[in-house]
Amino acid sequence: MRGLIRGMETVPGKPGRDLRADVFRGIALWFILIDHIPGNWLGKLTLRNVALCDATEAFVLLAGYAAGLAYGAALDRRGWTFSAAALLRRLGTLYVAHVFLFVVFTAQVGYSAAALESPAYLDEMHLDVFGEQPYLALLQALLLRFQPAFLDILPLYIVLLLMLVPALPLLRRPWLLMGLSGAGYVVVRLLDLNLPNWTGGGWFFNPLAWQVLFFTGALLGYAPRRRGPAPAVPFRPLLIGAAVVALVLGLGVVLVGDYGEQWLAALPQPVAELLATIDKTGLHPFRLISILALAYLVGHAVPRGAQWLRSRAAAPFVLMGQHGLPVFCAGIFLAFLGRLALEMDDRWPMQLAVNLAGLAALVSIGVVGAWYRMRERGEAPHNATNPAPVGLRAPVGSTTTVT
Amino acid sequence: MTLGAGRVLLLLGLLLASPATRAGGMACDSPPELLASHAALPATARAASAGSLRILVVGSASVLGPGTSGPGAAWPARLEALIRARVPHLALEVVTRGARGLTTAETGAIIAAELARAPFNLVLWQVGTAEAVRGLDLDEMVEQVNEGLARIVAAGADTVLMDQQFSRFMRANANVDAYRDALRLTAAAHGVPVLRRWDLMQAWAEADTVDIERAGRQEKVAATDKLNDCLAQAMQALIRDGVAEARGRPGQR
Numbered sequence: 001m002r003g004l005i006r007g008m009e010t011v012p013g014k015p016g017r018d019l020r021a022d023v024f025r026g027i028a029l030w031f032i033l034i035d036h037i038p039g040n041w042l043g044k045l046t047l048r049n050v051a052l053c054d055a056t057e058a059f060v061l062l063a064g065y066a067a068g069l070a071y072g073a074a075l076d077r078r079g080w081t082f083s084a085a086a087l088l089r090r091l092g093t094l095y096v097a098h099v100f101l102f103v104v105f106t107a108q109v110g111y112s113a114a115a116l117e118s119p120a121y122l123d124e125m126h127l128d129v130f131g132e133q134p135y136l137a138l139l140q141a142l143l144l145r146f147q148p149a150f151l152d153i154l155p156l157y158i159v160l161l162l163m164l165v166p167a168l169p170l171l172r173r174p175w176l177l178m179g180l181s182g183a184g185y186v187v188v189r190l191l192d193l194n195l196p197n198w199t200g201g202g203w204f205f206n207p208l209a210w211q212v213l214f215f216t217g218a219l220l221g222y223a224p225r226r227r228g229p230a231p232a233v234p235f236r237p238l239l240i241g242a243a244v245v246a247l248v249l250g251l252g253v254v255l256v257g258d259y260g261e262q263w264l265a266a267l268p269q270p271v272a273e274l275l276a277t278i279d280k281t282g283l284h285p286f287r288l289i290s291i292l293a294l295a296y297l298v299g300h301a302v303p304r305g306a307q308w309l310r311s312r313a314a315a316p317f318v319l320m321g322q323h324g325l326p327v328f329c330a331g332i333f334l335a336f337l338g339r340l341a342l343e344m345d346d347r348w349p350m351q352l353a354v355n356l357a358g359l360a361a362l363v364s365i366g367v368v369g370a371w372y373r374m375r376e377r378g379e380a381p382h383n384a385t386n387p388a389p390v391g392l393r394a395p396v397g398s399t400t401t402v403t
Numbered sequence: 404m405t406l407g408a409g410r411v412l413l414l415l416g417l418l419l420a421s422p423a424t425r426a427g428g429m430a431c432d433s434p435p436e437l438l439a440s441h442a443a444l445p446a447t448a449r450a451a452s453a454g455s456l457r458i459l460v461v462g463s464a465s466v467l468g469p470g471t472s473g474p475g476a477a478w479p480a481r482l483e484a485l486i487r488a489r490v491p492h493l494a495l496e497v498v499t500r501g502a503r504g505l506t507t508a509e510t511g512a513i514i515a516a517e518l519a520r521a522p523f524n525l526v527l528w529q530v531g532t533a534e535a536v537r538g539l540d541l542d543e544m545v546e547q548v549n550e551g552l553a554r555i556v557a558a559g560a561d562t563v564l565m566d567q568q569f570s571r572f573m574r575a576n577a578n579v580d581a582y583r584d585a586l587r588l589t590a591a592a593h594g595v596p597v598l599r600r601w602d603l604m605q606a607w608a609e610a611d612t613v614d615i616e617r618a619g620r621q622e623k624v625a626a627t628d629k630l631n632d633c634l635a636q637a638m639q640a641l642i643r644d645g646v647a648e649a650r651g652r653p654g655q656r
Contacts, residue, residue, distance in 0.1 A: 039574050108576070197540070200543075201543050204538070204541075262591055264591040273592050276545075276585075277588075281541060342575070
C-alpha cells in the first residue's frame with residue numbers, strides 16, 4: 001500500500017510533498033464520515049468531543065492548503081487563465097457530485113420511511129418538501145439553495161473554490177489577501193450576512209464566513225515558485241503557549257457543554273450566553289481560534305520528516321488524503337448507507353460492521369485512485385502526443401487528485 | 404394558611420423522595436439523571452404552596468398526542484391527571500396550545516398571547532422539532548428561545564423546555580443533534596430545566612420500555628399511549644425536582 005503513496009521518498013535538495021497534510025486530511029475525512037452518521041458510537045471519540053472545532057474545520061483548512069499548493073503552483077507556471085480554468089473544471093466535478101448526492105438523499109428519505117413502515121413520517125415531519133413541490137425543490141437544489149441535512153459541506157466547498165478563482169493572483173500578496181479575507185469575515189459576522197436558503201434562514205455553513213479559514217489554508221499551502229516548502233508560521237514560545245491555553249479553554253467549554261451544562265447558569269448571564277451561542281454556521285471566532293491553534297501546534301509537534309508518516313499504519317490515511325475528492329464524496333454517500341443501517345439496528349454488531357465497512361471503503365477508494373493514477377502516468381510518462389489526460393496533470397502536479 | 408402549610412407538608416412528604424429511590428419503576432424506569440431539573444422552579448413552588456397552579460403547555464403536534472387513543476391520553480392531559488391524583492386539593496388548571504409543524508417563533512407568539520390573556524405559574528414549552536426536521540435556521544431558533552424565555556420570566560412564570568422526540572428515522576434523515584445541543588445550552592444559560600425527551604425516549608427504546616417505531620401496527624396506539632404516559636411521569640418528576648430545588652431540598656442531598 002505504501003508503494004502507492006506519492007512523496008514517499010525524499011529527494012535531497014527538493015522540498016517534496018508534505019505528507020502531514022495528507023495524513024491529517026485523511027483522518028479528517030474519516031471523522032467526517034463518522035460524524036455524519038448520528039447514533040454512531042465512534043462519534044463520541046472524534047475531534048468535536050475534545051475541541052471547539054471539528055473535522056469540518058480541519059477539512060476546510062486542509063482543502064485550502066491543498067488548493068493553495070496545487071493551484072498556486074499552476075498559477076506560477078501557467079498563469080491565471082489556465083489555473084482558473086483548472087479550478088472551474090474541478091468546480092464542475094464537485095457540482096455534479098453534489099447533484100448526484102442530492103438525488104441519493106431524496107431516495108434515502110423515501111426508502112427509509114418505507115422501511116420503517118411509516119410513510120406518515122414524511123408528511124408529519126414536513127421532510128417531504130421534495131414531494132410537495134418537486135419541480136421547485138429540484139430547481140432550488142441546483143441553485144444550491146436547498147440543502148438537505150448532511151449535504152451542506154459540498155456546497156460550502158464549491159463556493160469556496162469559486163471565491164478562489166478571482167483571488168488566485170492575491171496568493172502572491174499574502175497580507176492583502178489575508179486582510180481582505182479577515183475584513184470580510186468580520187463584516188459578515190457583524191452584519192449577520194449569509195447566503196439564502198430556500199427553507200428560510202441561511203446556509204448551514206456560511207461560505208462568506210468560512211472563507212477566512214480556507215484562505216488561511218491556501219496561503220499556508222502556497223509555495224511561491226516552488227522554491228522551497230510552503231512558509232510555515234514560525235515557532236514562537238509565546239504563540240505556542242497561547243495556542244495551548246486556547247485549546248485547554250476550548251476543551252473546558254466543550255466538556256461543560258457536553259456534561260455539565262447546568263454550570264452555565266452559575267456564570268454571569270452574558271458569559272453563559274456567549275458560551276451557549278458558539279455557532280458553527282458563521283464559524284464563531286472561538287472555533288476559528290481553536291482550529292488555528294490546533295494546526296499550529298500539530299504543525300510544530302509533527303516534523304515534516306516524521307517517520308510515522310511513512311509507516312504502515314499511516315499509509316491508509318495518507319492515501320485517503322491524497323485522493324481527497326473521491327474519498328470525500330464517497331464518504332457522504334457511505335454516510336447515507338451507514339445512517340440507513342443504524343436506522344435498522346444500532347446495536348454493537350451493526351456499529352462494528354458500519355464502521356469497519358466505512359473505513360475499508362474509504363481506504364480502498366484511496367488505494368484504487370492511487371493505483372489508477374500511477375498506471376495512467378506509468379503508461380504515458382511525459383507524453384506530449386497525448387495531451388488530453390496529461391495536459392492538466394503534468395504541469396499542475398497534484399491538482400486533480402489533491403483538491 | 405394552616406391549610407396551605409399542611410398541603411405543603413403533604414407535597415414535601417409525598418413528592419420529594421428522589422425518583423431513583425422510589426420503588427415500582429418510577430417514570431417508566433427513566434435514567435434518574437434525566438429527571439433531575441438542575442434548576443429551581445420558584446414560581447411553581449410558590450403557587451403550589453398557595454394551593455393553586457396554572458400550567459401552560461405549548462408546542463407543535465406532540466402536545467396534542469397524535470396517534471394516541473384520544474385527547475385524554477396526550478402527555479399534557481396525563482400530566483394533569485397525575486398531578487391531580489397526587490395532590491387532589493390543588494386548584495390545578497392546564498391549558499394546552501399547539502398545532503402541527505409550529506416553529507419556535509410561532510409557539511413563542513402563542514405563549515406571549517396566552518400570558519397577556521391570563522397569568523400562568525409554569526410554562527411547558529416543547530420546541531425545536533420543526534426546526535430540526537425542516538433544517539430551519541439554527542440561530543433563529545436560539546434567538547426565539549432566548550426571547551421567549553425572557554418574556555416568560557418577565558411574566559413571573561417558570562419554564563420547562565422539552566426537546567425533540569427520539570426517532571431513528573429522524574436521526575437518519577435530519578441533523579437533529581445540532582438543534583438538540585443548541586437547545587440544551589440555551590436553556591442552561593438561562594437556568595431553565597429541559598425535559599430531554601430525545602434521551603428519555605432513546606433510553607426507553609433501548610430498555611424495551613416503549614418503542615413506537617418498533618411497535619407492530621396493532622400495538623402502535625397502545626405504545627403511543629404508554630409513551631405519552633411515560634413522558635407525563637417524567638415531566639412530573641422533573642417538575643417535582645425543580646420545586647424541591649426551589650424549596651432548598653429539605654432532607655435531600
